[in-house]
Amino acid sequence: xxxxxxxxxxxxxxxxxxxxxxxxxxxxxxxxxxxxxxxxxxxxxxxxxxxxxxxxxxxxxxxxxxxxxxxxxxxxxxxxxxxxxxxxxxxxxxxxxxxxxxxxxxxxxxxxxxxxxxxxxxxxxxxxxxxxxxxxxxxxxxxxxxxxxxxxxxxxxxxxxxxxxxxxxxxxxxxxxxxxxxxxxxxxxxxxxxxxxxxxxxxxxxxxxxxxxxxxxxxxxxxxxxxxxxxxxxxxxxxxxxxxxxxxxxxxxxxxxxxxxxxxxxxxxx
Amino acid sequence: xxxxxxxxxxxxxxxxxxxxxxxxxxxxxxxxxxxxxxxxxxxxxxxxxxxxxxxxxxxxxxxxxxxxxxxxxxxxxxxxxxxxxxxxxxxxxxxxxxxxxxxxxxxxxxxxxxxxxxxxxxxxxxxxxxxxxxxxxxxxxxxxxxxxxxxxxxxxxxxxxxxxxxxxxxxxxxxxxxxxxxxxxxxxxxxxxxxxxxxxxxxxxxxxxxxxxxxxxxxxxxxxxxxxxxxxxxxxxxxxxxxxxxxxxxxxxxxxxxxxxxxxxxxxxxxxxxxxxxxxxxxxxxxxxxxxxxxxxxxxxxxxxxxxxxxxxxxxxxxxxxxxxxxxxxxxxxxxxxxxxxxxxxxxxxxxxxxxxxxxxxxxxxxxxxxxxxxxxxxxxxxxxxxxxxxxxxxxxxxxxxxxxxxxxxxxxxxxxxxxxxxxxxxxxxxxxxxxxxxxxxxxxxxxxxxxxxxxxxxxxxxxxxxxxxxxxxxxxxxxxxxxxxxxxxxxxxxxxxxxxxxxxxxxxxxxxxxxxxxxxxxxxxxxxxxxxxxxxxxxxxx
Numbered sequence: 035x036x037x038x039x040x041x042x043x044x045x046x047x048x049x050x051x052x053x054x055x056x057x058x059x060x061x062x063x064x065x066x067x068x069x070x071x072x073x074x075x076x077x078x079x080x081x082x083x084x085x086x087x088x089x090x091x092x093x094x095x096x097x098x099x100x101x102x103x104x105x106x107x108x109x110x111x112x113x114x115x116x117x118x119x120x121x122x123x124x125x126x127x128x129x130x131x132x133x134x135x136x137x138x139x140x141x142x143x144x145x146x147x148x149x150x151x152x153x154x155x156x157x158x159x160x161x162x163x164x165x166x167x168x169x170x171x172x173x174x175x176x177x178x179x180x181x182x183x184x185x186x187x188x189x190x191x192x193x194x195x196x197x198x199x200x201x202x203x204x205x206x207x208x209x210x211x212x213x214x215x216x217x218x219x220x221x222x223x224x225x226x227x228x229x230x231x232x233x234x235x236x237x238x239x240x241x242x243x244x245x246x247x248x249x250x251x252x253x254x255x256x257x258x259x260x261x262x263x264x265x266x267x268x269x270x271x272x273x274x275x276x277x278x279x280x281x282x283x284x285x286x287x288x289x290x291x292x293x294x295x296x297x298x299x300x301x302x303x304x
Numbered sequence: 305x306x307x308x309x310x311x312x313x314x315x316x317x318x319x320x321x322x323x324x325x326x327x328x329x330x331x332x333x334x335x336x337x338x339x340x341x342x343x344x345x346x347x348x349x350x351x352x353x354x355x356x357x358x359x360x361x362x363x364x365x366x367x368x369x370x371x372x373x374x375x376x377x378x379x380x381x382x383x384x385x386x387x388x389x390x391x392x393x394x395x396x397x398x399x400x401x402x403x404x405x406x407x408x409x410x411x412x413x414x415x416x417x418x419x420x421x422x423x424x425x426x427x428x429x430x431x432x433x434x435x436x437x438x439x440x441x442x443x444x445x446x447x448x449x450x451x452x453x454x455x456x457x458x459x460x461x462x463x464x465x466x467x468x469x470x471x472x473x474x475x476x477x478x479x480x481x482x483x484x485x486x487x488x489x490x491x492x493x494x495x496x497x498x499x500x501x502x503x504x505x506x507x508x509x510x511x512x513x514x515x516x517x518x519x520x521x522x523x524x525x526x527x528x529x530x531x532x533x534x535x536x537x538x539x540x541x542x543x544x545x546x547x548x549x550x551x552x553x554x555x556x557x558x559x560x561x562x563x564x565x566x567x568x569x570x571x572x573x574x575x576x577x578x579x580x581x582x583x584x585x586x587x588x589x590x591x592x593x594x595x596x597x598x599x600x601x602x603x604x605x606x607x608x609x610x611x612x613x614x615x616x617x618x619x620x621x622x623x624x625x626x627x628x629x630x631x632x633x634x635x636x637x638x639x640x641x642x643x644x645x646x647x648x649x650x651x652x653x654x655x656x657x658x659x660x661x662x663x664x665x666x667x668x669x670x671x672x673x674x675x676x677x678x679x680x681x682x683x684x685x686x687x688x689x690x691x692x693x694x695x696x697x698x699x700x701x702x703x704x705x706x707x708x709x710x711x712x713x714x715x716x717x718x719x720x721x722x723x724x725x726x727x728x729x730x731x732x733x734x735x736x737x738x739x740x741x742x743x744x745x746x747x748x749x750x751x752x753x754x755x756x757x758x759x760x761x762x763x764x765x766x767x768x769x770x771x772x773x774x775x776x777x778x779x780x781x782x783x784x785x786x787x788x789x790x791x792x793x794x795x796x797x798x799x800x801x802x803x804x805x806x807x808x809x810x811x812x813x814x815x816x817x818x819x820x821x822x823x824x825x826x827x828x829x830x831x832x833x834x835x836x837x838x839x840x841x842x843x844x845x846x847x
Binding site (some may be wrong): 057059060063064067068070071072073074075076077078079081082085086166167168173177178180181184185187188192 | 420421424482485486487489490493494495520521522523524525527528529531532535539540541542543548549550551554558561
C-alpha cells in the first residue's frame with residue numbers, strides 16, 4: 035500500500051455532483067419561454083403604439099422631432115456593442131477562458147451603464163422643458179403628441195428597467211463565473227478503511243515528489259475519500275458551467291433587440 | 305396503461321412523512337417538492353374560495369328584498385361584488401386545477417420525480433401568496449374598492465380608492481401564473497419517463513400542457529395593461545384616459561386579450577380532470593383520445609382570438625363584431641367535441657356512481673348549459689339585449705362554478721385518497737353533491753331567467769316585480785352553501801379520521817394509481833417505464 039491517494043485510484047466517482055440531474059436543453063427551453071413572455075409584455079405597448087400612430091400620424095411625426103437623434107444613435111451603437119461583448123463573453127466561457135469571459139461581462143455591464151446614463155440626460159432634458167406625463171406644457175399640445183410622449187416615457191422607461199435588471203443579472207453572473215469552484219468530484223477507494231489505517235496521505239507529482247502531506251489516518255478517522263475540485267478550463271469546461279451565462283446573454287440580447295425597434299419608432303419617424 | 309415499477313416494496317416513507325431539511329410549517333413553505341406545493345396551493349385556494357362564498361352569501365342576502373336589506377350603504381355592496389370577483393377569479397379559478405392538482409399530478413403522470421425547475425415552482429407559490437396578500441390588503445386600505453374585477457377605465461383611473469395597489473397585486477399574481485406555465489411546458493417536454501410518448505400522456509397532462517401555453521402567451525398582455533393603468537393613475541401618461549387623449553376602448557381590447565383566454569386557463573384543466581374521472585368510473589377506455597387532446601390545443605388557439613365578444617356594445621366596428629361573433633361560434637366546436645367524447649365514453653360502460661363520477665356528470669350538465677348560454681351572447685343581436693344583465697352573471701357562474709368549480713371538487717374527491725392516503729365518507733359526499741347541484745341550479749337558473757327579463761347586474765336595488773325571482777335565487781344560495789360546507793367538513797374529518805386508503809381505490813389505470821397512497825418523495829420507488837395506451841382497462845373489467 036503506497037502512501038498516496040491519487041484521483042481515480044480505483045475508487046468510484048460518486049455523489050454531490052451538481053450536474054447529476056443537469057438538463058441543458060430544459061434550461062434553455064425555460065429561458066426561451068420566458069423571453070416569449072417578455073416579447074408579449076412589450077407587444078401590448080407596440081400594439082398601442084401602432085394604433086395611436088395610425089390615428090395620429092402627423093402628430094407623431096411632429097413630436098418625434100423633439101427627440102435628440104444624436105443621443106439616440108449613440109445609445110443604439112452602445113447597445114449593439116454591448117451585445118457583441120456579451121456574445122464574445124459566452125464564446126470565451128465555452129472555450130474555458132474564464133478570466134476573459136468575466137472581463138467581457140464587466141464590459142457589457144459598463145455599456146449598459148453608459149446607455150442608462152445617456153437616457154437619464156435625455157429624460158431630464160425633456161422634463162426640464164416641461165415635457166413629462168400630465169405636465170401643463172404637454173397638455174397644451176395636440177392629443178397625438180400627448181400620446182406620443184406618454185408612449186415614449188412608458189416604453190423607454192420599461193426598456194430602461196429591463197436594462198437595469200439585465201445589468202444586475204450580469205453582475206451576478208460575473209461574480210458566479212469569477213468564483214466558480216465548479217464541479218466537485220468525490221472518490222472513495224473501495225478498501226480504504228482497512229488498508230489505509232495508519233498510513234499518511236500525500237499528493238505527489240510525476241516524479242514522486244510530494245506536493246502536500248496529510249496527517250496519519252488513525253482510529254479517529256471514520257472515512258477516507260478524495261475530493262477534487264475542477265475549475266472549468268479549456269479541457270474541462272462543460273455545458274453546466276456556461277448555461278447560466280448563455281441564458282443571461284439571451285436576456286441581454288432581448289433587451290437589445292427591443293431597443294432596435296424602439297429607436298426607429300421614436301427617433302427616426304420625423 | 306402498463307406501468308413497470310420494478311422492485312416496488314412499499315419501503316419508502318411517503319411525502320407527508322418524509323424527513324425534510326426543515327420541520328413544522330417550514331417543511332411546507334420552504335419545500336420544493338411539487339406535491340407539497342400542490343397541497344399548499346389547494347389549501348390556499350380553498351380558503352380564498354370560502355371567503356368568496358361568504359361574500360356571495362351576503363350579496364344574495366342583500367338582494368332578498370328591494371331597497372336596503374342587510375347593507376345600508378350601496379358603496380359597501382359595490383365593494384363586496386368587487387372583492388368577490390377579484391378573490392374568486394384571481395385567487396381561486398385562475399390558479400384553479402392547474403396550480404393545485406397540476407402541480408401534484410403532472411410529474412407523477414409522466415413518471416418524473418419533480419417538475420423541471422423545482423425552486424422556480426416554490427417561487428411561484430410565494431409570488432401567489434404575496435400577490436394575494438397585496439391584492440387583499442389594497443381592499444382594506446384607502447377606501448372601499450368599487451371598480452369590479454375588470455378594472456375598466458376611465459373609472460379605475462378616476463376613483464379615489466386604492467386601485468393602484470390592487471392592480472399591483474394582480475400584476476404579481478400574473479408573474480406567478482407565467483412561471484408555473486413555463487415550468488410545466490418545460491417539464492412535459494423534458495421530463496417524460498421512458499415509454500411515456502406524447503400519445504400516451506393522460507388527458508389531464510394534455511390539458512395542463514395546453515393551459516400552460518395560454519398562461520405563457522396571454523398573461524404578459526394583462527401585465528402590461530395593468531402596468532399602464534398604474535402609470536396612468538400615478539403619472540397620467542394618457543394612454544387610456546380620454547381626458548388626456550387616450551382611448552378607453554383600447555384598454556378593453558388589451559384586457560380581454562388576456563382575460564378571455566384566461567377563462568380557458570380556468571376551464572381546460574377542469575376538462576382534463578373530467579377526462580380522467582369518466583373512463584375510470586365507466587371502466588372503459590376514453591372515446592376519441594386524440595380528439596380530446598387535440599381539442600385542448602384547438603381551444604387554446606381559438607380561445608385567443610375571440611376577446612372582442614366582450615365588447616359588442618362598447619362601440620367596436622360592425623365588421624369586427626361580425627368576425628368576432630363567428631370566431632366565438634367556432635370556439636364552441638372543440639368544447640362540444642369533448643362533451644360528445646365523454647358521453648360516448650359512458651355509452652356501454654359499466655358506470656359506477658361514486659362521488660367523483662357524480663361531480664363529473666354534474667359538470668357535463670352544467671357546463672353544457674353554460675356553453676349554450678355563452679353562444680346566445682355570442683350572437684350579435686341577442687347580446688344587445690343580454691349585455692350587463694344577470695344572464696351574463698349566471699352564464700359565467702354556470703361555466704366557472706358549475707364547470708371549473710364542480711370539476712375541481714370532482715378532482716378533489718377523485719384524488720383525495722391518493723394525495724392524503726385517507727378515504728372520506730362517500731355517503732356524506734353524495735349528499736353534499738346533491739345539495740350543491742340542486743342549490744346551484746335553483747340559484748343560477750333563476751338568475752338566467754331574471755337576466756332574460758332584464759334584471760341588470762351589479763345593481764344594489766331593483767324593481768318590486770323581480771322580487772319573487774330574487775327570493776328563489778337567495779334560497780338557492782343557502783342550499784348551495786349548505787352543500788359546500790358539508791363537503792368541506794366531510795373532507796376535513798376524513799383528513800383526520802378517515803380510513804386508510806388503498807393504493808388504487810377506484811381501479812384507475814393512469815400512472816398515479818401505480819404508486820403508493822400517498823406517494824413517496826420521488827413519486828415512484830424505482831424510475832417507471834410505460835407501455836400501452838393511457839386508458840387500457842383489463843378486458844375482464846371492461847365487459
